[in-house]
Amino acid sequence: MGSFEVIGGKRLKGEIVPQGAKNEALQILCAVILTDEKVTISNIPDILDVNNLIDLLAAMNVKVERLDRHTCVFQADDVNLNYLRSEDFRSRSSRLRGSVMLAGPMLARFKKAFIPKPGGDKIGRRPLDTHILSFEKLGAEYVYHSDDGFFHLTTNGLQGTYILLDEPSVTGTANLVMAAVMAEGTTTIYNAACEPYLQQLCKMLNHMGANISGVGSNLLTIQGVEKLHGTEHHMLPDMIEIGSFIGLAAMTQSDITIKNVGHEHLGVIPDRFRQLGIQLNVIDDDIHIPEQDLYEVKTMMDGGVLTMYDHPWPGLTPDLLSIILVVATQAKGSLLVHQKMFESRLFFVDKLIEMGAQIILCDPHRAAIIGLERRYKLRGIKMSSPDIRAGVALLIAALSAEGTSVIQNIDQIDRGYQYIDQRLQALGAEIKRV
Known part of the structure; x- marks a missing residue:
């Protein structure tokens, strides 16, 4: 069973094309x-x-x-x-x-x-x-x-x-x-x-x-x-991969352009990342995420903590909640993630907590994230990928973390993301398949 060895803390730069859906x-x-x-x-x-x-x-x-x-x-x-x-x-x-x-x-x-x-x-x-x-x-x-x-x-x-x-x-x-x-x-x-x-x-x-x-x-x-x-x-470009790359750019303070995204098919996805305070520039059919030192989670109109939850289309796809949860760990502000559809999908947060994230797992469906505001970096650890989306969320966390991380069971990631190590290397990431 293969692993990824990741040296985090590198700012990435360049263009990336999403795979087919x-x-x-x-x-x-x-x-x-x-x-x-x-x-x-x-x-x-x-x-x-x-x-x-x-x-x-x-x-x-x-x-x-x-x-x-x-x-x-x-x-x-x-x-x-x-x-x-x-x-x-x-x-x-x-x-x-x-x-x-x-x-x-x-x-x-x-x-x-x-x-x-x-x-x-x-x-x-x-x-x-x-x-x-x-x-x-x-x-x-x-x-x-x-x-x-x-x-x-x-x-x-x-x-x-x-x-x-x-x-x-x-x-x-x-x-x-x-x-x-x-x-x-x-x-x-x-x-x-x-x-x-x-x-x-x-x-x-x-x-x-x-x-x-x-x-x-x-x-x-x-x-x-x-x-x-x-x-x-x-086939359309993969909206989950597009959302993953938006989260990657924000977490690693990188300047990344995602090419040919099929913007008209993305629904609420760009707006959900904007609610996390991430800047997105739509240029023709590309999305440019500029280097950003800090992003701040919006609050509700009454000042309450923002909640993000999955919902059938045109609501937010459940496949992106793992990415959104990871991105919120370094934001300014707090977020409640409510995973309604699957009762085991948030169980990877123990790895993020071990990396230094401030997360309270309220129950199998809800997690409260208190953003670190980049005052403290996540730290590299050895971990295992439990499913496709959690695996990529952990990979994003590792790329933003201080030190070296090892992610095992990467067949789970390969099930959903093509040549992910090679494509991230082209952006400047230090990642190798072991």
Whole structure:
């Protein structure tokens, strides 16, 4: 298992280009199953989770042609359905939570699917109920087999219907949309997720011949079609990586320009960092963060402590709360972070406290941060990355800290951030992979 050795306290400078969006990639790649024609996808992030999904598609006998590390041509004209019952499929897919989104396309096109208990970050309960109960409403039947750990889903033909989701789950909505595009009749999904990545999926499916309206809202109407066709699709830049780089620049007092950010798709993210007192200059489609000695957290209008919390789009994505928490440790002022969606995502703060941060973990969902105002630097320690976002948050803390830090279990970081050590080295960071 690899580690990062980081010598902190260096001010960085330069330009950095965000990778393609991880969360979009996991949806888009599953959608190639819906057609037997060629689908070309560009701006694919070269990261562990995405590459594992591409390898899984290839193992299913989907033809994969890599034009380069970020562009692939897929053709699912000879899918091996027997492989889906194999131990190899169970092993591969159970390590990758995104594989659950293969179920919708498989049901739509082949009338059967198998969902293993999924892997991914250990950040709290992430039940499959929304996925499976939605498939049931479309006319699928399911049985859980404890002997192999699979949910077995079958249908004689999906039928469009009205579905009110119990939560606006992004992966649940994506899975349901991919199942409904080839169902007979009209499917209406209310309380649907409407994140930019979900919008991208709907736009791609419409280019393939689907009939989806209401894209960008929480009410989707899908008129089923008999067949989908090939297409070309370019992924958005990763908004989580963009937010991570904003936090990195602030914490290390660096002058960094983030190129080609797709600003119109970032929602409230820039404003949330401005509320922390961070200066952001939007220049065309770039974001410039100037070197800043001190940033001050805004207070509420009544003088109360600012609270930041996650919320379904267009609210703040939960994936950035770990970054925001770290950035607040060196701010002037206090912040309450309320992680509503996942009950284990704040448990990395013990490492930050060991580094010298002033944080009170109120309960599994809330942490109060008292900013150090740069009066005291964080200190380097040896630590382990518990999940993708906490791992990068700890990396940002290490880059701002005094002395040397060692971050273990960096496979978690590699799952979501491509060549992160090399790209940070290009900005002047002292980081090496051990």
